[in-house]
Amino acid sequence: MKTRKTATILCTAIVLVLPCLAKATPVGTVDIVHDGYGASDVLTIYGGGHSGLNGYGGVYMLDKTAGTGQGNIWSNGPIGGFCIELHQWSPDTTTKYDVVALQEVNNSFMGGVMGAAKADYLAELWGRFYNPAWADGGPYSGEEKGMAEAFAAAVWEIIYEDMPASPLNWDVTVDGSAGSHGFYAQNVNSALANSWLNILDGTGPKAQLMAFVNEGKQDFLVQVPEPATVCLLGLGWLVFLRKRRTA
Template sequence: MMKWVKTSVMFCAAVVLALPYAVDACPVSTVDIVHTDFGANDVLKIWGGGQEGLDVYGGVYMLDKTNGTGEGNIWPDGLIGALCTELTEMAPTSTLTYDVIMLENGPVPTSFLSGPMGAAKADYIRELWGRFYDPSWVGNGQFSSQQNGAAGAFAAAIWEIVYEKLPTSPLKWDVTADGTAGDRGFRCENIDASIANCWLHALDGTGPKADLRLFSYGGSQDYIAEVPEPASIALLGLGGALSMLRRRKTSR
Protein backbone atom coordinates (compact mmCIF):
# COMPACT_ATOMS: atom_id res chain seq x y z
CA MET A 1 0.00 0.00 0.00
CA MET A 2 2.71 2.51 1.03
CA LYS A 3 4.75 1.62 -2.04
CA TRP A 4 1.73 2.25 -4.25
CA VAL A 5 1.02 5.62 -2.60
CA LYS A 6 4.66 6.68 -2.96
CA THR A 7 4.54 5.74 -6.63
CA SER A 8 1.35 7.78 -7.01
CA VAL A 9 2.98 10.82 -5.40
CA MET A 10 6.00 10.50 -7.70
CA PHE A 11 3.68 10.17 -10.69
CA CYS A 12 1.78 13.32 -9.68
CA ALA A 13 5.03 15.23 -9.30
CA ALA A 14 6.09 14.05 -12.74
CA VAL A 15 2.80 15.25 -14.18
CA VAL A 16 3.34 18.70 -12.68
CA LEU A 17 6.86 18.92 -14.11
CA ALA A 18 5.60 17.83 -17.51
CA LEU A 19 2.76 20.37 -17.69
CA PRO A 20 4.71 23.08 -19.56
CA TYR A 21 5.78 20.55 -22.20
CA ALA A 22 2.25 19.20 -22.51
CA VAL A 23 0.96 22.73 -23.08
CA ASP A 24 3.56 23.34 -25.80
CA ALA A 25 2.51 20.14 -27.51
CA CYS A 26 -1.15 21.26 -27.48
CA PRO A 27 -1.28 24.84 -28.81
CA VAL A 28 -5.06 25.17 -28.37
CA SER A 29 -5.97 25.91 -24.74
CA THR A 30 -9.61 26.48 -23.82
CA VAL A 31 -12.07 26.42 -20.92
CA ASP A 32 -15.82 25.94 -21.15
CA ILE A 33 -17.25 28.41 -18.63
CA VAL A 34 -20.39 30.31 -17.69
CA HIS A 35 -20.85 33.08 -15.16
CA THR A 36 -23.05 31.77 -12.33
CA ASP A 37 -22.64 34.11 -9.36
CA PHE A 38 -20.45 36.68 -7.64
CA GLY A 39 -17.93 36.37 -4.87
CA ALA A 40 -17.11 39.49 -2.87
CA ASN A 41 -18.15 42.48 -4.97
CA ASP A 42 -19.35 46.05 -4.93
CA VAL A 43 -21.36 48.23 -7.34
CA LEU A 44 -19.21 50.89 -9.01
CA LYS A 45 -20.16 53.75 -11.29
CA ILE A 46 -17.57 53.74 -14.06
CA TRP A 47 -16.41 55.79 -17.01
CA GLY A 48 -14.19 53.75 -19.31
CA GLY A 49 -14.18 51.14 -22.03
CA GLY A 50 -16.79 53.12 -23.93
CA GLN A 51 -19.11 53.30 -20.91
CA GLU A 52 -20.31 56.59 -19.43
CA GLY A 53 -21.52 56.62 -15.82
CA LEU A 54 -22.55 52.96 -15.91
CA ASP A 55 -23.23 51.00 -12.72
CA VAL A 56 -21.30 47.71 -12.85
CA TYR A 57 -20.35 44.91 -10.49
CA GLY A 58 -16.69 45.13 -9.50
CA GLY A 59 -15.14 42.16 -7.75
CA VAL A 60 -14.94 38.40 -8.11
CA TYR A 61 -16.97 36.66 -10.81
CA MET A 62 -17.70 33.00 -10.12
CA LEU A 63 -17.28 30.97 -13.31
CA ASP A 64 -18.45 27.37 -13.61
CA LYS A 65 -15.96 25.36 -15.68
CA THR A 66 -17.18 22.11 -17.24
CA ASN A 67 -14.43 21.26 -19.74
CA GLY A 68 -11.00 22.29 -20.93
CA THR A 69 -8.23 21.60 -23.43
CA GLY A 70 -4.48 22.15 -23.24
CA GLU A 71 -3.56 24.57 -20.49
CA GLY A 72 -7.25 24.90 -19.66
CA ASN A 73 -7.05 21.49 -17.98
CA ILE A 74 -4.86 22.98 -15.25
CA TRP A 75 -8.05 24.30 -13.63
CA PRO A 76 -10.23 21.48 -12.30
CA ASP A 77 -13.86 21.48 -13.36
CA GLY A 78 -16.04 23.45 -10.98
CA LEU A 79 -16.10 27.03 -9.76
CA ILE A 80 -13.27 29.43 -10.56
CA GLY A 81 -12.95 32.89 -9.03
CA ALA A 82 -11.92 35.44 -11.66
CA LEU A 83 -11.78 39.20 -12.24
CA CYS A 84 -13.33 40.96 -15.21
CA THR A 85 -10.79 42.79 -17.34
CA GLU A 86 -13.13 44.16 -19.97
CA LEU A 87 -15.79 46.87 -19.77
CA THR A 88 -17.02 46.73 -23.36
CA GLU A 89 -18.80 43.35 -23.21
CA MET A 90 -21.18 41.43 -20.95
CA ALA A 91 -20.78 38.31 -18.80
CA PRO A 92 -21.74 35.01 -20.47
CA THR A 93 -25.19 33.70 -19.55
CA SER A 94 -24.64 30.33 -21.22
CA THR A 95 -21.59 28.09 -21.40
CA LEU A 96 -19.02 29.31 -23.93
CA THR A 97 -15.64 27.98 -24.99
CA TYR A 98 -13.06 30.59 -23.98
CA ASP A 99 -9.47 30.69 -25.17
CA VAL A 100 -6.80 30.61 -22.45
CA ILE A 101 -4.20 33.19 -23.44
CA MET A 102 -1.36 35.10 -21.84
CA LEU A 103 -2.49 38.14 -19.89
CA GLU A 104 -0.55 40.62 -22.01
CA ASN A 105 -2.39 39.53 -25.17
CA GLY A 106 -5.81 40.76 -24.04
CA PRO A 107 -8.43 41.94 -23.55
CA VAL A 108 -10.04 40.76 -26.79
CA PRO A 109 -11.24 42.39 -28.96
CA THR A 110 -8.26 44.74 -28.92
CA SER A 111 -9.87 47.38 -31.16
CA PHE A 112 -10.94 49.77 -28.37
CA LEU A 113 -7.40 50.02 -26.98
CA SER A 114 -5.82 49.74 -30.46
CA GLY A 115 -4.03 46.61 -29.33
CA PRO A 116 -3.60 44.32 -26.33
CA MET A 117 -2.57 45.71 -22.94
CA GLY A 118 1.04 44.59 -23.44
CA ALA A 119 3.75 43.27 -21.14
CA ALA A 120 4.21 46.35 -18.92
CA LYS A 121 0.53 46.58 -17.90
CA ALA A 122 0.32 42.81 -17.49
CA ASP A 123 3.29 42.91 -15.09
CA TYR A 124 1.59 45.62 -13.02
CA ILE A 125 -1.54 43.45 -12.75
CA ARG A 126 0.55 40.40 -11.80
CA GLU A 127 2.18 42.39 -9.01
CA LEU A 128 -1.16 43.89 -7.90
CA TRP A 129 -2.55 40.35 -7.68
CA GLY A 130 0.55 38.95 -6.00
CA ARG A 131 0.56 41.67 -3.34
CA PHE A 132 -3.10 42.31 -2.60
CA TYR A 133 -5.49 39.67 -3.99
CA ASP A 134 -7.40 37.94 -1.18
CA PRO A 135 -8.61 34.35 -1.80
CA SER A 136 -11.31 34.88 0.85
CA TRP A 137 -13.19 36.92 -1.77
CA VAL A 138 -13.95 33.72 -3.69
CA GLY A 139 -17.16 31.74 -3.07
CA ASN A 140 -20.93 31.93 -3.05
CA GLY A 141 -21.45 32.78 0.60
CA GLN A 142 -21.97 35.98 2.53
CA PHE A 143 -19.18 38.54 2.56
CA SER A 144 -18.48 41.37 4.95
CA SER A 145 -18.74 44.98 3.86
CA GLN A 146 -14.95 45.18 4.17
CA GLN A 147 -14.48 42.23 1.82
CA ASN A 148 -16.96 43.62 -0.70
CA GLY A 149 -15.35 47.04 -0.57
CA ALA A 150 -11.84 45.65 -1.00
CA ALA A 151 -12.87 43.40 -3.92
CA GLY A 152 -14.53 46.36 -5.64
CA ALA A 153 -11.41 48.49 -5.14
CA PHE A 154 -9.28 45.67 -6.54
CA ALA A 155 -11.43 45.51 -9.69
CA ALA A 156 -11.15 49.29 -10.10
CA ALA A 157 -7.37 49.06 -9.81
CA ILE A 158 -7.28 46.45 -12.60
CA TRP A 159 -9.43 48.61 -14.89
CA GLU A 160 -7.25 51.63 -14.10
CA ILE A 161 -4.20 49.71 -15.31
CA VAL A 162 -5.91 48.27 -18.40
CA TYR A 163 -7.65 51.42 -19.68
CA GLU A 164 -5.37 54.29 -18.67
CA LYS A 165 -2.17 55.10 -20.49
CA LEU A 166 0.91 54.10 -18.51
CA PRO A 167 1.88 56.94 -16.16
CA THR A 168 5.46 58.04 -15.69
CA SER A 169 5.18 56.74 -12.11
CA PRO A 170 2.70 54.42 -10.34
CA LEU A 171 2.17 57.28 -7.89
CA LYS A 172 0.22 59.09 -10.60
CA TRP A 173 -2.48 56.45 -10.91
CA ASP A 174 -5.84 57.65 -9.59
CA VAL A 175 -9.08 55.69 -10.03
CA THR A 176 -11.15 58.84 -9.45
CA ALA A 177 -9.62 60.84 -12.34
CA ASP A 178 -9.40 60.09 -16.06
CA GLY A 179 -5.82 60.78 -17.00
CA THR A 180 -5.99 59.77 -20.68
CA ALA A 181 -7.09 62.07 -23.50
CA GLY A 182 -9.90 61.06 -25.85
CA ASP A 183 -12.38 58.23 -25.32
CA ARG A 184 -9.92 56.01 -23.44
CA GLY A 185 -8.95 56.24 -19.81
CA PHE A 186 -10.85 55.25 -16.69
CA ARG A 187 -12.43 56.69 -13.58
CA CYS A 188 -15.04 55.51 -11.12
CA GLU A 189 -17.19 56.48 -8.15
CA ASN A 190 -18.85 54.71 -5.22
CA ILE A 191 -15.74 52.83 -4.06
CA ASP A 192 -13.05 53.29 -1.45
CA ALA A 193 -10.63 54.98 -3.82
CA SER A 194 -8.03 55.34 -1.08
CA ILE A 195 -7.55 51.54 -1.01
CA ALA A 196 -7.36 51.19 -4.79
CA ASN A 197 -4.91 54.08 -5.14
CA CYS A 198 -2.78 52.87 -2.22
CA TRP A 199 -2.43 49.48 -3.88
CA LEU A 200 -1.62 51.02 -7.27
CA HIS A 201 1.00 53.36 -5.79
CA ALA A 202 2.75 50.38 -4.16
CA LEU A 203 3.49 48.70 -7.51
CA ASP A 204 7.20 49.34 -7.77
CA GLY A 205 8.18 46.07 -9.46
CA THR A 206 9.66 44.48 -6.34
CA GLY A 207 6.56 42.64 -5.14
CA PRO A 208 5.53 39.04 -5.83
CA LYS A 209 3.94 38.45 -9.23
CA ALA A 210 1.05 36.03 -9.60
CA ASP A 211 0.90 33.55 -12.47
CA LEU A 212 -2.17 34.73 -14.36
CA ARG A 213 -4.00 33.85 -17.57
CA LEU A 214 -6.79 35.52 -19.48
CA PHE A 215 -9.97 33.66 -20.40
CA SER A 216 -10.90 35.33 -23.67
CA TYR A 217 -13.99 35.16 -25.90
CA GLY A 218 -14.93 37.61 -28.64
CA GLY A 219 -18.45 38.72 -27.74
CA SER A 220 -18.33 38.21 -23.95
CA GLN A 221 -16.29 39.58 -21.05
CA ASP A 222 -12.68 38.49 -20.69
CA TYR A 223 -11.57 37.31 -17.24
CA ILE A 224 -8.29 37.12 -15.34
CA ALA A 225 -7.71 33.88 -13.44
CA GLU A 226 -4.77 32.72 -11.36
CA VAL A 227 -3.04 29.51 -12.37
CA PRO A 228 -3.41 26.96 -9.55
CA GLU A 229 -0.19 26.23 -7.69
CA PRO A 230 1.64 23.07 -8.82
CA ALA A 231 1.29 21.69 -5.30
CA SER A 232 -2.48 22.02 -5.59
CA ILE A 233 -2.46 20.22 -8.93
CA ALA A 234 -0.34 17.42 -7.45
CA LEU A 235 -2.77 17.02 -4.58
CA LEU A 236 -5.68 16.85 -7.01
CA GLY A 237 -3.84 14.18 -8.96
CA LEU A 238 -3.07 12.25 -5.77
CA GLY A 239 -6.73 12.43 -4.78
CA GLY A 240 -7.66 10.87 -8.11
CA ALA A 241 -5.03 8.17 -7.69
CA LEU A 242 -6.22 7.27 -4.20
CA SER A 243 -9.80 7.18 -5.46
CA MET A 244 -8.70 4.71 -8.12
CA LEU A 245 -7.03 2.57 -5.45
CA ARG A 246 -10.23 2.50 -3.39
CA ARG A 247 -12.20 1.41 -6.45
CA ARG A 248 -9.67 -1.37 -7.09
CA LYS A 249 -9.95 -2.63 -3.52
CA THR A 250 -13.74 -2.55 -3.68
CA SER A 251 -13.81 -4.55 -6.90
CA ARG A 252 -11.68 -7.38 -5.42
Protein backbone atom coordinates in the same frame (compact mmCIF):
# COMPACT_ATOMS: atom_id res chain seq x y z
CA MET B 1 22.40 11.47 -7.19
CA LYS B 2 19.64 13.07 -5.14
CA THR B 3 19.78 16.21 -7.30
CA ARG B 4 19.65 14.14 -10.48
CA LYS B 5 16.71 12.10 -9.19
CA THR B 6 14.81 15.22 -8.14
CA ALA B 7 15.47 16.83 -11.51
CA THR B 8 14.26 13.68 -13.29
CA ILE B 9 11.00 13.63 -11.36
CA LEU B 10 10.47 17.33 -11.98
CA CYS B 11 11.32 16.95 -15.65
CA THR B 12 8.76 14.15 -16.01
CA ALA B 13 6.06 16.45 -14.65
CA ILE B 14 7.12 19.32 -16.86
CA VAL B 15 7.17 17.21 -20.04
CA LEU B 16 3.43 16.83 -19.61
CA VAL B 17 3.07 20.60 -19.74
CA LEU B 18 5.63 21.46 -22.41
CA PRO B 19 3.48 20.54 -25.45
CA CYS B 20 1.00 23.19 -24.34
CA LEU B 21 3.72 25.74 -23.56
CA ALA B 22 5.25 25.35 -27.01
CA LYS B 23 2.05 26.31 -28.84
CA ALA B 24 1.20 29.85 -29.82
CA THR B 25 -1.81 31.34 -28.10
CA PRO B 26 -4.38 30.09 -27.39
CA VAL B 27 -2.87 27.40 -25.18
CA GLY B 28 -6.16 25.73 -24.33
CA THR B 29 -9.87 26.30 -23.84
CA VAL B 30 -12.40 26.35 -21.02
CA ASP B 31 -16.17 26.04 -21.16
CA ILE B 32 -17.53 28.55 -18.63
CA VAL B 33 -20.66 30.46 -17.67
CA HIS B 34 -20.96 33.46 -15.39
CA ASP B 35 -22.53 32.08 -12.21
CA GLY B 36 -22.96 35.02 -9.88
CA TYR B 37 -20.46 37.01 -7.84
CA GLY B 38 -18.04 36.54 -5.00
CA ALA B 39 -17.23 39.55 -2.86
CA SER B 40 -18.42 42.57 -4.87
CA ASP B 41 -20.42 45.76 -4.77
CA VAL B 42 -21.96 48.30 -7.15
CA LEU B 43 -19.83 51.19 -8.37
CA THR B 44 -20.20 53.79 -11.11
CA ILE B 45 -17.92 53.24 -14.10
CA TYR B 46 -16.53 55.73 -16.60
CA GLY B 47 -14.41 53.97 -19.20
CA GLY B 48 -14.42 51.19 -21.76
CA GLY B 49 -17.25 52.89 -23.63
CA HIS B 50 -19.34 53.59 -20.54
CA SER B 51 -20.15 56.93 -18.96
CA GLY B 52 -21.84 56.54 -15.60
CA LEU B 53 -22.66 52.82 -15.75
CA ASN B 54 -23.69 51.36 -12.40
CA GLY B 55 -22.36 47.82 -12.32
CA TYR B 56 -20.75 45.23 -10.11
CA GLY B 57 -17.07 45.48 -9.33
CA GLY B 58 -15.44 42.52 -7.66
CA VAL B 59 -15.08 38.79 -8.16
CA TYR B 60 -16.97 37.15 -11.02
CA MET B 61 -17.71 33.50 -10.30
CA LEU B 62 -17.28 31.33 -13.40
CA ASP B 63 -18.59 27.77 -13.53
CA LYS B 64 -16.23 25.61 -15.61
CA THR B 65 -17.58 22.37 -17.05
CA ALA B 66 -14.93 21.34 -19.60
CA GLY B 67 -11.49 22.26 -20.92
CA THR B 68 -8.69 21.39 -23.29
CA GLY B 69 -4.92 21.89 -23.11
CA GLN B 70 -3.89 24.25 -20.34
CA GLY B 71 -7.57 24.89 -19.72
CA ASN B 72 -7.46 21.67 -17.71
CA ILE B 73 -5.10 23.28 -15.19
CA TRP B 74 -8.32 24.57 -13.60
CA SER B 75 -10.60 21.89 -12.18
CA ASN B 76 -14.22 21.83 -13.24
CA GLY B 77 -16.34 23.89 -10.88
CA PRO B 78 -16.23 27.49 -9.64
CA ILE B 79 -13.36 29.81 -10.62
CA GLY B 80 -13.04 33.34 -9.29
CA GLY B 81 -11.92 35.98 -11.78
CA PHE B 82 -12.07 39.66 -12.62
CA CYS B 83 -13.59 41.34 -15.65
CA ILE B 84 -10.96 42.90 -17.96
CA GLU B 85 -13.24 44.01 -20.80
CA LEU B 86 -15.87 46.56 -19.84
CA HIS B 87 -17.45 46.93 -23.29
CA GLN B 88 -18.51 43.27 -23.43
CA TRP B 89 -21.00 41.32 -21.32
CA SER B 90 -20.41 38.18 -19.31
CA PRO B 91 -21.68 34.83 -20.68
CA ASP B 92 -25.13 33.83 -19.40
CA THR B 93 -24.90 30.42 -21.08
CA THR B 94 -21.96 28.01 -21.20
CA THR B 95 -19.44 29.41 -23.68
CA LYS B 96 -16.07 28.21 -24.95
CA TYR B 97 -13.20 30.56 -24.06
CA ASP B 98 -9.57 30.52 -25.13
CA VAL B 99 -6.84 30.47 -22.48
CA VAL B 100 -4.13 33.00 -23.35
CA ALA B 101 -1.08 34.63 -21.79
CA LEU B 102 -2.12 37.86 -20.11
CA GLN B 103 0.28 40.10 -22.01
CA GLU B 104 -1.18 38.86 -25.30
CA VAL B 105 -4.80 39.74 -24.51
CA ASN B 106 -6.21 41.88 -27.31
CA ASN B 107 -8.59 44.61 -26.14
CA SER B 108 -10.41 45.90 -29.23
CA PHE B 109 -11.53 49.05 -27.40
CA MET B 110 -7.91 49.94 -26.56
CA GLY B 111 -6.74 49.02 -30.05
CA GLY B 112 -4.03 46.49 -29.30
CA VAL B 113 -2.61 43.88 -26.97
CA MET B 114 -2.10 44.50 -23.27
CA GLY B 115 1.68 44.13 -23.33
CA ALA B 116 4.19 43.00 -20.74
CA ALA B 117 4.28 46.20 -18.66
CA LYS B 118 0.56 46.21 -17.84
CA ALA B 119 0.57 42.43 -17.33
CA ASP B 120 3.37 42.89 -14.77
CA TYR B 121 1.39 45.58 -12.96
CA LEU B 122 -1.62 43.25 -12.74
CA ALA B 123 0.54 40.34 -11.57
CA GLU B 124 1.99 42.44 -8.76
CA LEU B 125 -1.39 43.90 -7.81
CA TRP B 126 -2.76 40.36 -7.50
CA GLY B 127 0.34 39.03 -5.77
CA ARG B 128 0.32 41.76 -3.15
CA PHE B 129 -3.37 42.35 -2.46
CA TYR B 130 -5.74 39.67 -3.80
CA ASN B 131 -7.54 37.75 -1.05
CA PRO B 132 -8.80 34.22 -1.90
CA ALA B 133 -11.52 34.69 0.73
CA TRP B 134 -13.27 36.97 -1.77
CA ALA B 135 -14.16 33.85 -3.80
CA ASP B 136 -14.73 31.23 -1.08
CA GLY B 137 -18.53 31.10 -1.34
CA GLY B 138 -19.37 33.71 1.28
CA PRO B 139 -21.19 35.17 3.02
CA TYR B 140 -19.04 38.27 2.58
CA SER B 141 -18.67 41.14 4.99
CA GLY B 142 -19.10 44.74 3.92
CA GLU B 143 -15.34 45.17 4.24
CA GLU B 144 -14.64 42.22 1.93
CA LYS B 145 -17.11 43.51 -0.65
CA GLY B 146 -15.55 46.97 -0.55
CA MET B 147 -12.01 45.62 -0.89
CA ALA B 148 -12.88 43.37 -3.84
CA GLU B 149 -14.69 46.28 -5.50
CA ALA B 150 -11.61 48.51 -5.01
CA PHE B 151 -9.44 45.73 -6.48
CA ALA B 152 -11.64 45.62 -9.59
CA ALA B 153 -11.33 49.40 -9.98
CA ALA B 154 -7.53 49.06 -9.73
CA VAL B 155 -7.58 46.36 -12.42
CA TRP B 156 -9.59 48.58 -14.78
CA GLU B 157 -7.32 51.55 -14.05
CA ILE B 158 -4.32 49.54 -15.25
CA ILE B 159 -6.07 48.19 -18.32
CA TYR B 160 -7.82 51.32 -19.59
CA GLU B 161 -5.42 54.12 -18.72
CA ASP B 162 -2.30 54.87 -20.74
CA MET B 163 0.90 53.83 -18.97
CA PRO B 164 1.92 56.48 -16.41
CA ALA B 165 5.46 57.75 -15.89
CA SER B 166 5.29 56.46 -12.30
CA PRO B 167 2.93 54.20 -10.32
CA LEU B 168 2.28 57.26 -8.17
CA ASN B 169 0.27 58.62 -11.11
CA TRP B 170 -2.33 55.85 -11.08
CA ASP B 171 -5.60 57.36 -9.81
CA VAL B 172 -9.02 55.73 -10.11
CA THR B 173 -10.77 59.06 -9.52
CA VAL B 174 -9.34 60.78 -12.61
CA ASP B 175 -9.36 59.99 -16.33
CA GLY B 176 -5.71 60.58 -17.11
CA SER B 177 -5.60 59.47 -20.75
CA ALA B 178 -6.26 61.24 -24.03
CA GLY B 179 -9.08 60.40 -26.39
CA SER B 180 -11.32 57.41 -25.74
CA HIS B 181 -8.78 55.75 -23.46
CA GLY B 182 -9.00 56.26 -19.72
CA PHE B 183 -10.97 55.16 -16.69
CA TYR B 184 -12.34 56.48 -13.44
CA ALA B 185 -14.93 55.32 -10.95
CA GLN B 186 -17.26 56.68 -8.30
CA ASN B 187 -18.93 55.05 -5.30
CA VAL B 188 -15.83 52.98 -4.59
CA ASN B 189 -13.09 53.08 -1.97
CA SER B 190 -10.75 55.04 -4.23
CA ALA B 191 -8.26 55.76 -1.45
CA LEU B 192 -7.73 52.02 -0.97
CA ALA B 193 -7.47 51.31 -4.71
CA ASN B 194 -4.97 54.13 -5.19
CA SER B 195 -2.90 53.08 -2.17
CA TRP B 196 -2.48 49.67 -3.78
CA LEU B 197 -1.71 51.04 -7.23
CA ASN B 198 0.79 53.62 -6.04
CA ILE B 199 3.18 51.08 -4.49
CA LEU B 200 3.39 48.76 -7.50
CA ASP B 201 7.10 49.32 -8.03
CA GLY B 202 8.02 45.85 -9.33
CA THR B 203 9.50 44.61 -6.05
CA GLY B 204 6.40 42.85 -4.71
CA PRO B 205 5.28 39.24 -5.23
CA LYS B 206 3.76 38.54 -8.63
CA ALA B 207 0.96 36.06 -9.19
CA GLN B 208 0.92 33.72 -12.17
CA LEU B 209 -2.04 35.01 -14.16
CA MET B 210 -3.74 34.01 -17.40
CA ALA B 211 -6.82 35.26 -19.23
CA PHE B 212 -9.98 33.60 -20.49
CA VAL B 213 -10.94 35.35 -23.73
CA ASN B 214 -13.85 35.16 -26.16
CA GLU B 215 -14.30 37.48 -29.14
CA GLY B 216 -17.96 38.20 -28.42
CA LYS B 217 -18.02 38.04 -24.62
CA GLN B 218 -16.33 39.63 -21.63
CA ASP B 219 -12.75 38.53 -20.95
CA PHE B 220 -11.57 37.51 -17.49
CA LEU B 221 -8.38 37.69 -15.45
CA VAL B 222 -7.68 34.48 -13.51
CA GLN B 223 -4.89 33.04 -11.41
CA VAL B 224 -3.13 29.80 -12.33
CA PRO B 225 -3.74 27.26 -9.53
CA GLU B 226 -0.69 26.81 -7.30
CA PRO B 227 0.44 23.26 -8.30
CA ALA B 228 0.54 24.36 -11.95
CA THR B 229 2.50 27.48 -10.99
CA VAL B 230 5.09 25.33 -9.22
CA CYS B 231 5.46 23.17 -12.32
CA LEU B 232 5.95 26.16 -14.59
CA LEU B 233 8.56 27.61 -12.23
CA GLY B 234 10.27 24.22 -12.18
CA LEU B 235 11.14 24.63 -15.84
CA GLY B 236 13.30 27.62 -14.91
CA TRP B 237 14.90 25.64 -12.06
CA LEU B 238 15.93 22.86 -14.44
CA VAL B 239 17.63 25.40 -16.69
CA PHE B 240 19.46 26.77 -13.63
CA LEU B 241 20.67 23.29 -12.63
CA ARG B 242 21.88 22.60 -16.17
CA LYS B 243 23.87 25.85 -16.24
CA ARG B 244 25.52 25.05 -12.90
CA ARG B 245 26.62 21.61 -14.10
CA THR B 246 28.12 22.99 -17.33
CA ALA B 247 29.77 26.03 -15.69
